Amino acid sequence: MRTRERDRVVAEPVWLIGPAWVYDLVLLAAPLLIVVAYAFADRDGFFTITFGLYGDNLRRLWDPVYLRIYRDTFLSAAAATAACLAVGLPLAYWLATRVRRHRTLLLLLVIVPFWTSILIRTYAWALLLRPRGPLYQVSHALGIVEQPLNVLGTWKAVVIGLVYDYLPLMVFPLYVALERLDRSLVDAAKDLGANRVRAFLRATMPVAMPGVVTGCLLVFIPMTGEYVVPTFLGGGKGRWFGPIVADQFLEALNYPFGAAMSLVLVVALLVVIAAYLRAFRGRPGGLDAAL
Amino acid sequence: MRVGSGSQRRKRIPAAVGEQAERLGDALGPSPLSRRGFLKAAVVLPAAGYLAACSRDVGPRAAEPTSPAGGSTTAELESELNIYNWAAYLNPATRKAFAKAYDVETTLDFYASNEELIAKLQGGAGGYDLVAPTGYAVQIMADEGLLYELDHERIPNMANVDPRFLGLAFDPENRYSMPKDWGTTGFGYLQDFVEEEMTSWEDFFSLAEKYSGKYTVLDSSPEVIGAGLKRHGYSYNTTDPDEVGQAVDDLIAIKQHIAAITSSEYRQMMSRGDAWVSLGWNGDFFYVAADQPSVKYVIPEEGTEYWVDTWAIPANAPHPNIAMEFIDWVLTPENQGRETDYTYYASAVSGAQEHTDQAIATDPSIYPAPEVIDALEANEGDPEALDLRSEGWTTFKSA
Numbered sequence: 228m229r230t231r232e233r234d235r236v237v238a239e240p241v242w243l244i245g246p247a248w249v250y251d252l253v254l255l256a257a258p259l260l261i262v263v264a265y266a267f268a269d270r271d272g273f274f275t276i277t278f279g280l281y282g283d284n285l286r287r288l289w290d291p292v293y294l295r296i297y298r299d300t301f302l303s304a305a306a307a308t309a310a311c312l313a314v315g316l317p318l319a320y321w322l323a324t325r326v327r328r329h330r331t332l333l334l335l336l337v338i339v340p341f342w343t344s345i346l347i348r349t350y351a352w353a354l355l356l357r358p359r360g361p362l363y364q365v366s367h368a369l370g371i372v373e374q375p376l377n378v379l380g381t382w383k384a385v386v387i388g389l390v391y392d393y394l395p396l397m398v399f400p401l402y403v404a405l406e407r408l409d410r411s412l413v414d415a416a417k418d419l420g421a422n423r424v425r426a427f428l429r430a431t432m433p434v435a436m437p438g439v440v441t442g443c444l445l446v447f448i449p450m451t452g453e454y455v456v457p458t459f460l461g462g463g464k465g466r467w468f469g470p471i472v473a474d475q476f477l478e479a480l481n482y483p484f485g486a487a488m489s490l491v492l493v494v495a496l497l498v499v500i501a502a503y504l505r506a507f508r509g510r511p512g513g514l515d516a517a518l
Numbered sequence: 519m520r521v522g523s524g525s526q527r528r529k530r531i532p533a534a535v536g537e538q539a540e541r542l543g544d545a546l547g548p549s550p551l552s553r554r555g556f557l558k559a560a561v562v563l564p565a566a567g568y569l570a571a572c573s574r575d576v577g578p579r580a581a582e583p584t585s586p587a588g589g590s591t592t593a594e595l596e597s598e599l600n601i602y603n604w605a606a607y608l609n610p611a612t613r614k615a616f617a618k619a620y621d622v623e624t625t626l627d628f629y630a631s632n633e634e635l636i637a638k639l640q641g642g643a644g645g646y647d648l649v650a651p652t653g654y655a656v657q658i659m660a661d662e663g664l665l666y667e668l669d670h671e672r673i674p675n676m677a678n679v680d681p682r683f684l685g686l687a688f689d690p691e692n693r694y695s696m697p698k699d700w701g702t703t704g705f706g707y708l709q710d711f712v713e714e715e716m717t718s719w720e721d722f723f724s725l726a727e728k729y730s731g732k733y734t735v736l737d738s739s740p741e742v743i744g745a746g747l748k749r750h751g752y753s754y755n756t757t758d759p760d761e762v763g764q765a766v767d768d769l770i771a772i773k774q775h776i777a778a779i780t781s782s783e784y785r786q787m788m789s790r791g792d793a794w795v796s797l798g799w800n801g802d803f804f805y806v807a808a809d810q811p812s813v814k815y816v817i818p819e820e821g822t823e824y825w826v827d828t829w830a831i832p833a834n835a836p837h838p839n840i841a842m843e844f845i846d847w848v849l850t851p852e853n854q855g856r857e858t859d860y861t862y863y864a865s866a867v868s869g870a871q872e873h874t875d876q877a878i879a880t881d882p883s884i885y886p887a888p889e890v891i892d893a894l895e896a897n898e899g900d901p902e903a904l905d906l907r908s909e910g911w912t913t914f915k916s917a
Binding site (some may be wrong): 272274291292295296357358359377381404459462463464466470471474475476477478479480481 | 631634636639640648653662669731737738739773776778779780783791792807835901908909911912913915916917
């Protein structure tokens with residue numbers, strides 16, 4: 228019965244997958260191979276690069292100076308991801324379960340900032356967060372703060388900027404997951420004696436988990452390579468991976484070392500993500516539902 | 519002192535990023551983007567620059583880029599000139615006048631540092647006809663075959679250049695470059711906020727703690743590490759790893775007091791009073807003066823570097839003839855005077871001062887006294903020295 232049904236399905240032309248393969252090979256695999264080639268190349272002077280299997284660049288990375296960059300980038304990105312989740316989850320929950328009218332409009336408002344360049348939005352934050360900027364003036368007038376703000380040029384500004392810039396990427400997967408929430412599940416949990424917190428944790432969160440997993444990945448990965456926010460809001464002086472690797476290419480003219488730094492980040496990310504997905508595998512709404 | 523409005527400085531920029539950044543610059547205050555410090559944003563979308571470069575019409579090619587020596591003065595002038603320059607480093611009036619005189623269409627693209635320019639050209643970026651590298655970068659690019667050989671017969675106005683600025687070590691016969699202007703790297707501070715009178719690099723480093731969070735330094739290794747070297751009386755061009763290491767340690771010690779490492783933002787930060795002491799290029803502080811009249815530029819007692827920026831033509835320039843014509847045309851005292859009015863940097867052409875706003879022409883931080891000039895050192899651009907600095911720079915940034 229099953230086989231006969233399958234037979235009836237029109238065999239889709241295999242070549243339709245072609246463009247996707249070409250795209251992957253030309254724009255993903257090939258550039259990555261170039262990065263790998265450079266990472267193992269030897270550099271002698273500004274422009275003399277010998278390709279081969281040299282380990283100098285990777286060995287240099289072993290220096291605590293550079294290892295700290297990875298550690299700090301990962302920790303800061305994780306903190307910003309958590310902050311994004313803390314802001315995004317209530318927002319998505321509210322949008323998915325409480326808003327009846329104007330939901331499309333409100334969803335649109337979440338994306339509207341994306342229509343403006345990330346550069347301009349980030350720069351706007353730099354102006355808001357100035358020591359005696361608008362934020363200070365308002366909160367000073369309200370008697371909340373006395374001293375001029377000491378936020379711009381610190382990690383605080385970077386986290387604020389990251390949360391703001393990446394929030395939509397967190398909200399949408401959460402919203403999509405929570406939209407599927409069957410209210411009767413929550414009601415049933417309450418009927419069976421669960422208080423509100425317990426009902427949320429046991430009935431709502433399992434439904435939301437695929438969104439949480441996806442949202443965190445969508446936000447965390449690009450954050451580790453973030454360039455604009457640490458440069459403009461962090462004063463370009465924090466231990467953030469993106470600007471430092473950009474320096475290797477544009478200032479130090481050291482392609483091999485820059486490539487080695489990138490390669491190690493890719494590998495480190497793969498490890499972190501694999502561990503992360505493993506942790507969620509088998510849980511309700513874990514890996515399989517997320518991907 | 520004259521300070522132009524933002525809108526006056528709006529330029530035509532092919533790359534989308536450049537446009538955004540320009541608009542930002544216009545929106546953000548009285549001064550446009552830093553003269554030499556275009557927002558590093560270009561890095562975010564480097565492809566934009568390449569695309570812009572690729573999409574340009576190549577136009578008539580009258581001479582082979584690699585063999586200009588035959589230099590027929592009758593070579594056909596192209597109708598397009600694509601300029602790749604530091605931001606706010608070419609008076610729009612100059613560009614318009616040239617475009618009108620030669621019926622040329624011009625485009626502008628920006629880079630933020632010599633290293634970026636080298637990296638882009640080395641990486642194969644094409645389409646540019648005119649670039650403005652600093653001396654040491656000319657040497658590196660010429661050695662790498664990235665520059666077009668100039669035909670001096672077609673640049674008769676070379677005779678106007680002050681001989682002091684010709685035949686410099688980075689290009690002994692001026693085969694690849696003509697001096698554009700020159701300046702110094704020092705620091706500026708706001709006297710309204712800083713109690714002490716600052717005169718030296720020693721002051722710069724030792725007051726960082728007192729004025730913590732009010733400091734900025736350039737996002738460029740030779741200049742900033744050079745400051746640490748000069749503080750200890752070392753040469754700007756030292757290749758001694760210990761001396762460079764000492765300079766880097768000094769910088770790391772004050773890093774916590776630095777609000778931003780930036781070549782593009784410090785003018786605005788100072789204008790708003792958010793930064794009080796900034797390591798930067800002399801001309802930039804003149805933009806600050808409009809909002810902060812108490813700004814003072816210091817050529818530190820221990821000495822510092824002077825740099826000579828040049829006009830040069832990339833080896834793969836699609837329109838080298840019109841580019842050479844431009845270089846010749848701009849080397850007149852009148853055109854140079856107008857450039858200084860806009861950039862606040864001293865011209866290398868004799869007699870240009872007479873065609874410049876007198877407040878600028880007589881300012882000792884733009885045209886320093888001869889004995890001050892004698893004490894300055896040029897960045898020689900030794901690859902080994904630069905390598906040492908960029909390694910130290912990564913250490914400083916990662917600290």
